[in-house]
Amino acid sequence: MFGRVKMPLKPAPGGHSPESRSxxxxxxxxxxxxxxxxxxxxxxxxxxxxNKVIEEDKLEKYYELKTRIHRKLVEQLDFAAIDNDDPxxxxxxxxxxxxxxxxxxxxxxxxxxxxLVKEILDETFGLGPLELLLNDPNISDILINGPRSVFVERRxxxxxxxxxxxxxxxxxxxxxxxxxxxxxxxxxxxxxxDARLRDGSRVNAIIPPLAIDGPSVSIRRxxxxxxxxxxxIAFKSCAPQMVEFFKACVISRLNILIIGGTGSGKxxxxxxxxxxxxxxxRIVTIEDAAELQLRQPHVVRLETxxxxxxxxxxxxxxDLLINSLRMRPDRIVVGECRGAETLDMLQAMNTGHDGSLTxxxxxxxxDSVQRVETMVMMSGxxxxxxxxxxxxxxxxxxxxxxxxxxxxARKITSVTEVSGMEGDVVTMQxxxxxxxxxxxxxxxxxxxxxxxxxxxxxxDRLKHSGCEINPNLFERQVLLHDQED
Numbered sequence: 001m002f003g004r005v006k007m008p009l010k011p012a013p014g015g016h017s018p019e020s021r022s023x024x025x026x027x028x029x030x031x032x033x034x035x036x037x038x039x040x041x042x043x044x045x046x047x048x049x050x051n052k053v054i055e056e057d058k059l060e061k062y063y064e065l066k067t068r069i070h071r072k073l074v075e076q077l078d079f080a081a082i083d084n085d086d087p088x089x090x091x092x093x094x095x096x097x098x099x100x101x102x103x104x105x106x107x108x109x110x111x112x113x114x115x116l117v118k119e120i121l122d123e124t125f126g127l128g129p130l131e132l133l134l135n136d137p138n139i140s141d142i143l144i145n146g147p148r149s150v151f152v153e154r155r156x157x158x159x160x161x162x163x164x165x166x167x168x169x170x171x172x173x174x175x176x177x178x179x180x181x182x183x184x185x186x187x188x189x190x191x192x193x194d195a196r197l198r199d200g201s202r203v204n205a206i207i208p209p210l211a212i213d214g215p216s217v218s219i220r221r222x223x224x225x226x227x228x229x230x231x232x233i234a235f236k237s238c239a240p241q242m243v244e245f246f247k248a249c250v251i252s253r254l255n256i257l258i259i260g261g262t263g264s265g266k267x268x269x270x271x272x273x274x275x276x277x278x279x280x281x282r283i284v285t286i287e288d289a290a291e292l293q294l295r296q297p298h299v300v301r302l303e304t305x306x307x308x309x310x311x312x313x314x315x316x317x318x319d320l321l322i323n324s325l326r327m328r329p330d331r332i333v334v335g336e337c338r339g340a341e342t343l344d345m346l347q348a349m350n351t352g353h354d355g356s357l358t359x360x361x362x363x364x365x366x367d368s369v370q371r372v373e374t375m376v377m378m379s380g381x382x383x384x385x386x387x388x389x390x391x392x393x394x395x396x397x398x399x400x401x402x403x404x405x406x407x408x409a410r411k412i413t414s415v416t417e418v419s420g421m422e423g424d425v426v427t428m429q430x431x432x433x434x435x436x437x438x439x440x441x442x443x444x445x446x447x448x449x450x451x452x453x454x455x456x457x458x459x460d461r462l463k464h465s466g467c468e469i470n471p472n473l474f475e476r477q478v479l480l481h482d483q484e485d
Contacts, residue, residue, distance in 0.1 A: 062116075063166045069100045070120050077124075090121055097121070128174055129163045130219075134197075140221050141263070146214035147171050156408015156444075168208075171215045175205045182289075189309055194289045202267075202291055220263075226293060227268050229275075237265075238412040239449050239479035242432055245415075248467035249398055250276035253355030254458065259362040260402035265410040266359040267291055267335065269402050273357055277331055281355075284324045286317055287335035300327065317341045318379075321348070334358040340379035342372055349395035365399045365416045369426050386424050393421045397458060399428070405436070407444030411482075417456045429454045431474065437483065449480040 073096065097117045101108065108116065122131040133142050133152060141153035147165035151158055165171045172186075179186050179195045186193040191210045195203040202220040232238050249256065250273060258273065260266045274294050277283060284300045285292050292301075302324065307314040317334065318341035324332055325348060332353050337345055337360045349356050360375075362368035369392060376388045396418045403413040413434040419427045431454055436447035453476030462469055 065104065066116060066119060066123075067166075069097060069104065069116070070123055072100050073097060073120065073124065090125065093124065094121060127177065128170070129165055130174065132163055133161060134201075134221075142217070142219040142221065144171065144215070144217040144219075146216070153408075168214050171217070172207060175207065175215060175217060178203055179205065184306065190306065193306070196289045196291060200291050200293055202289055222268075222291065222293070226271065227265075229272055232272070232412075235409075236480060236482040237410055239432075241473050241479055242412065242415065242449070245432075245469060245473070246273060246400075247276045248462045248465075248469055250274075250355065250357075251278065251467055252458070252462045252465035254397040254461075255349045255354060255395055256357050256398045256400060257368065257396045258357070258359040258400050258402065259365065259368045260359075261361065261363055261404065264402040264404045266402055269400065269412070270333070270335070270357055270359050273400075274333055277355070281330035282328065283331045283333060284327055284329040285333045285335070286320045286324060288317065292333065292335060294333075300324075300329075318344055321345060325353075329353060330355070332356040336360060337372075337375060339375055342375040343379045343381065343391075346372070346376070346391045346395040350391065362401075365401060365414060365428055365430075368399060389424065389426050390421060393418055393426045403434075405445035406439055407442065409444050409446075409482075411449075417454075417458070419457055429456075431456055432479070440483075446483045448478050448482060451475060451477050451479055 073093070076096065077093070094117050097120050098113065101113060101116065119128070122128050127134065129150075130142065133139055133150075136152075136154075138154050139152045140156075142161075143151040143153075143158075144165075145151070147167050147170060150161045150163045150165075152161045153159075165174070175186050175193075178197065179193050181198075182195050184193050184195055186205050186207060188207075188209070191208070192206045193204070195205070197203060197219070200222040202222070204218045205215065207215040229243050233240050233243065256273060258266050258269050260269075271292055271294075274283070274292065274296075277294075277296060279296050279298070281296070282298045282300070283294060283296055284302065285294065286302045286304075288304050290301055290303045302320045304317055304320065305313065305315040316339075317337075318339070321332070321334065321341050321344045330353075332345075332348055333356065334341070334345055335358075337358050342360070345356070345358055360368065360371055362371045369389065372392050373385060373388050376383060376391075399414075399416040399418060400412060401414040401416070402410065404410050405413075411434050412432075414430055415432040416428050416430050419429055421427065430452045432449060432451055434447055434449050436445050438447075439445050451474055453474065455471060455474040459469065459471070
């Protein structure tokens with residue numbers, strides 16, 4: 001009875017209570033209200049982990065269904081009698097898959113059925129989940145870091161793809177399908193392999209135990225529509241006048257070395273350089289994994305062979321290069337020099353096989369000389385550095401550097417003549433070069449391609465081969481602006 005008396009609150013001016021129309025007290029929270037509000041604000045969010053488990057369970061059931069139907073399809077089909085060139089074969093097999101779906105009596109809507117049929121057809125006639133990426137012409141690289149981690153390079157930028165594989169076994173099965181088509185294998189005995197796809201795309205695969213987190217696959221795309229000189233000009237990778245200059249150099253049988261870093265476009269540039277070789281020349285190409293796509297009628301393509309399961313039978317680039325000298329080649333084209341074969345390539349260029357082409361990894365023209373010195377020393381011959389440089393200076397006439405700039409743009413950044421030796425130094429002079437000005441709003445580097453003002457010493461050689469090049473081309477000038485207005 002003597003408790004505290006609760007006094008009525010005095011109305012606020014204007015006839016309103018201390019509570020505003022919004023329902024919030026202007027005097028602060030009531031006793032217990034703050035704790036209640038805190039409890040609301042800290043309420044646990046929806047159980048994302050539980051939802052993820054549900055999604056993974058659905059995905060696992062979907063994979064089990066696809067595997068079951070695919071297994072039944074394989075049991076019913078006679079693959080030896082299937083004509084893959086028949087344009088109606090996919091539709092016929094697709095109808096068979098729909099019939100198997102009906103027998104499974106699963107609840108799938110139209111879109112899910114179409115997706116299931118397409119994925120099984122891709123597994124049967126193609127490379128499964130990769131088919132979606134291989135059919136995208138904007139993708140230049142496919143990088144698989146395990147069954148659930150796939151990245152692609154699209155228009156010069158890396159991004160994660162939505163494509164996934166069922167598990168490691170599924171991905172290893174795909175690797176086996178790729179490498180077996182070119183007579184190679186990938187297993188615990190040989191866990192690393194280089195191969196190629198039908199369109200010439202380069203494939204590298206490495207599996208456990210070397211790849212710790214699961215099988216890894218790297219695919220360098222060569223699309224059905226290869227990059228041509230018109231594309232170089234359209235992309236502002238080089239000036240039109242440079243293309244005419246390259247054509248004259250190849251026809252005049254200059255030995256050309258193409259350099260650049262990984263992913264700079266060396267092989268694509270080599271492909272296009274070789275397109276200028278006259279149709280009457282006999283060409284021998286040597287590669288680790290055949291990628292070059294020469295269009296001349298007289299081409300002999302050679303490819304290295306890895307060791308067998310007993311560690312025997314390996315045929316390296318050097319072995320093929322030595323053998324090619326006995327094949328009466330007019331031109332020798334080596335996909336890439338990366339070891340002891342470099343010495344043999346220099347000797348071939350110096351002993352009557354003018355007009356040969358090759359590539360190597362180097363970040364600058366001056367660096368290419370040091371790279372060649374190192375690789376020649378790998379041959380086992382203890383040659384003086386001066387002798388190696390003399391071989392280089394007399395063998396190589398022109399060095400063309402390809403570079404991938406900031407933002408993904410690939411350009412021909414320098415065209416350099418090897419003019420000889422001065423003392424112990426190989427002398428070079430830039431004929432054309434790319435001068436970077438800045439980076440645009442999208443993060444891509446831009447600049448200009450210029451003629452340096454130096455006239456090459458082999459102009460008379462071009463003229464004697466019937467290739468007329470206007471000397472004014474080599475005057476100091478800007479040949480191409482790579483900049484948006």
